[in-house]
Amino acid sequence: MSAARDQLLYALRRVLRPIVRVLIRAGVRFDEFAELARGVYVETAIRDGFGFVGVPTKARVAMVTGVGKHQVDYYIENEGALPAAKPTLAHILVEVLQKWHTEPLYVGPYGIPLELEFDAPKGGRSFRNLVRLVDETVSPGIVLEELLRSGSVIHSGEKYFRAVSRYFMMPEPMSPQQIEYFGVTLTRLANTLEFNMDPKNEVKRLERFVLADRGLPQDVVPLFENYAREKANEFLIDLDNWLTPYASPVAAEGEVRVSTGLNVFLYVDPLPDERPLRSLIRDDQEGFGF
Template sequence: MNDRDRTALDAGRLQAPLARLLRPLVRIAIRSGLTFPALVNLLRELYVNVAENDFALTSKNQTDSRVSLLTGIHRKEVSRLRGAGAPVNVVPASISRTSRILARWLADAEFSDRAGRPLPLPRIGSAGEASFDRLVESVTRDVRPRVVLDEWIDRGLVVQDAEDRITLVEQAFVPKSGSDQQLYYLGRNLHDHIAAAVANVEAQTPRFLERAVHYDGLTREVAEMLERRSREIAMDALTSANREAHAAAGEENAGPWRWNFGVYVYAEKVGGADDDADGGEGKP
């Protein structure tokens, strides 16, 4: 089998899993009003950008002809699109700030207990005492703690009691449905998950841990119980990983690398079976 046949075979085998992973993205695109022509334009730009930057030859300059050959896009279109760059995924300042403050609240022994539970904090503490103001100022001095507090109260992230103590309501930053923050994490988390899976497919030895436990043929009650329990297990794992990362990451260990540890839980009804049908045995 020559390289051309092997490429064609790989492309054919890729279509089924690609169609499956794209289906929910097509659903949200249609629901949001992103039309097929607009998506095609986006894909065309991405194809040219990826071919230009990720498939360049070390000994030769990348040419319009080679990018056209790799992508199947007409050379005139390639010439027009080259150098335009892929869409930039910049972390909104409010998301970065909130994530860093929450991470410290959940990981730093000054602001959390030994189990990783965030302590209720006085808004303004005495000198050397843990407080909400001290927490915010330990992460950023670009925004006043009162501004952060008002924003978090408005979003339901914290509550302020009669004794002026601040309590974290959610142990994770859960953006409002459809918000810019949620869309940012949609792109970030799915990118990293897919990138890990693709890296494993392309490598002779899988580099990243990318596994799931899945059971089919369950009753609705069992599926809902497993969903609740898996949430608890996932939060324990995330809290533990956050504490270790917080302890290891510091100015003395600053560098160009980034790390992401994520989990997901999903359940759905498949087919037309009754909810009270006997559940079948699944395999992890």
């Protein structure tokens, strides 16, 4: 078990590196992260009940997690102790673009999305009515503004708008939508890997990869990325079309709906840097390094 534990801690070190880069970029200090990690230990032990028989006690949670009992009490008694955020409009924007490319009323010959005016008579084809297909409570004006800002939709003449991408292109770096996507994607990947590692789950979820066994010459990587992007787009559009008939906004009576999907990403490992940390930092007496 020692070897497995060593691998787990080393894996965690590697996983945390890109996450910590984002945290530092966003100005999140270690003390904030440590407090959050402590609360998530408590939440996970209670909600997922590892090793517990029946309903866990506070003392048992404290023992399993290593978190002091008074701190366990704090997270249990204070509902707002763990951070939460309202969802952004990203899922609405994604679905609006999807329906613009698949709904018969909004698609022309060869599956090309039609150009739309913002408003039209009730029941007519318009951007406002397209948004209402997705969510009647959201502001169509705000949705259009976000799609224009991201570049997924452009102006066409004075009154019309054209969809130039089937996918929502994230706006500026570190935007709420991009950070939400970062969190959702990492969570889905980690949940899938953890599910497949759990011996209780005999049927594993889809998890496949392909890699260059000996790496690629640096100048070939862009060629591989372009080829992979083209093939992945074809595959994802095929899956999206398969899912379209199930996109009814109203579930049948007694029907339980499960959020599911498939993510594709290309990775490029950074070159290893084994230099000791001591060689990468300057002594304080040499002056401030800000």
